[in-house]
Amino acid sequence: MLYKEYLLQEGIHENHIIYMNFESFEYRTITTEEKFRQKLDELLLRDDKKVYLLFDEIQMVTGWQRIVNGIRVSFNSDIIITGSNANMLSGEIATLLSGRYIKIPIYPFSFSEFLHVKGIESDSRKVDNAYDEYEKYGGFPSIVIAEESIKDTILSGIFDTIVLNDVLLRAGVKDATALKSIIRFLADNVDQLVNASKIVNTLKSEGVDTTVHTVNLYLDLLESGYLFYRARQYDIRGREYLRTNGKYFIIDTGLRRNAVGRKDENYSNRLEDIVYVELLRRGYTVDIGKLNGTEIDFVARKLYISK
Numbered sequence: 001m002l003y004k005e006y007l008l009q010e011g012i013h014e015n016h017i018i019y020m021n022f023e024s025f026e027y028r029t030i031t032t033e034e035k036f037r038q039k040l041d042e043l044l045l046r047d048d049k050k051v052y053l054l055f056d057e058i059q060m061v062t063g064w065q066r067i068v069n070g071i072r073v074s075f076n077s078d079i080i081i082t083g084s085n086a087n088m089l090s091g092e093i094a095t096l097l098s099g100r101y102i103k104i105p106i107y108p109f110s111f112s113e114f115l116h117v118k119g120i121e122s123d124s125r126k127v128d129n130a131y132d133e134y135e136k137y138g139g140f141p142s143i144v145i146a147e148e149s150i151k152d153t154i155l156s157g158i159f160d161t162i163v164l165n166d167v168l169l170r171a172g173v174k175d176a177t178a179l180k181s182i183i184r185f186l187a188d189n190v191d192q193l194v195n196a197s198k199i200v201n202t203l204k205s206e207g208v209d210t211t212v213h214t215v216n217l218y219l220d221l222l223e224s225g226y227l228f229y230r231a232r233q234y235d236i237r238g239r240e241y242l243r244t245n246g247k248y249f250i251i252d253t254g255l256r257r258n259a260v261g262r263k264d265e266n267y268s269n270r271l272e273d274i275v276y277v278e279l280l281r282r283g284y285t286v287d288i289g290k291l292n293g294t295e296i297d298f299v300a301r302k303l304y305i306s307k
Helices: 001-007 033-043 062-072 094-095 111-118 129-138 149-173 175-189 194-205 212-224 255-258 269-280
Strands: 018-019 051-056 075-084 226-234 240-250 284-291 292-300
Touching: 001 018, 001 051, 018 033, 018 062, 018 269, 033 062, 033 129, 051 062, 051 111, 051 212, 111 129, 129 149, 129 269, 149 175, 149 212, 149 269, 175 194, 175 255, 194 212, 212 226, 212 284, 226 269, 240 255, 240 269, 240 284, 255 269
Parallel strands: 018 051, 051 075, 226 284
Antiparallel strands: 226 240, 284 292
C-alpha cells in the first residue's frame, strides 16, 4: 500500500495501478487461477502505458504463477509480489520467470533501525537500555512503536498468525500439539546443534508422541513460514556439509520469548540469534563451522560479482 502511495506521488495515474491484497475482504474469494484471471481482465486497461501491479499475499491463489507470467509477456508492466511463504518462488514460478525477477527478503528491524526509529544516537547512554528492550521484544515495527504494556499482546498475535495461518492452516497440519512443542524446543535451543531424532526423544520425554518423519515435515514448514532459518554444519577442512546436525534460528527474539513462555534466561543464545539474523540481513550465507572437532559459531560468506 505504501508503494502505491509512492507511485501516486510520482505522478502515476491511479487507473494504471492495480493493488490486490488476497487476505482482504474484497479479494479473499479469489483463490483460483481462473478467478484471478477474470478479475484482472476487468481491471487491466488496454493501452500502451505501463501498468503497475501490486499483489499482496499472493500465495493464497492457486496457480497464480501462470497468470503473473502471462501479464509479464502481454503487458508493459512492473509487477510487485509479496507473500509470507518461502516456497513462493520455487518450482514453476522459478522456471517461468528465471532470470526475470529480483527477490528481496524482508526482516524485522535491525538494532540500528530500531535506534533510528527511537531517535537514539549510537553513542548515546541510552543504547544499553535500548538493546535490552530490542532483545526482549524484538524488531517488528508494530512492537517497536507500541506502549510496553501491550507489546506482549501484539507479539502473541503475530506469533499466532504465523503459526496458525502460515503453518497449521495452509499446510493442513493435524498435530498442533507436536508442532507447538517443536517450536518451543527450537526457540529454547537456538544455539544448539539439533536433529530430528534429538527432537523426537526430547518430545517423548515430555509425553508428546511423534516420529522423525513428522518432525522433519514440520521443520520444513517452519522454514517455509519464515519463522525459523536452518544453518547447516560445514566441515571446513573437508569442504563439505554434514548431513545430520544443524542449528535453527528464529526470525525475531521477541517471538522467541513468546514461544518459550517469556523466560529471560539463556542470554548467549539470544545474542547469537540476533547476530545470525543480522548477517542474513546484510546478505551473507551463514553456516555453522566445524574444524578438527571444534565448532565455529558462524561461517559467513557473501557472493561478490566483479565488475
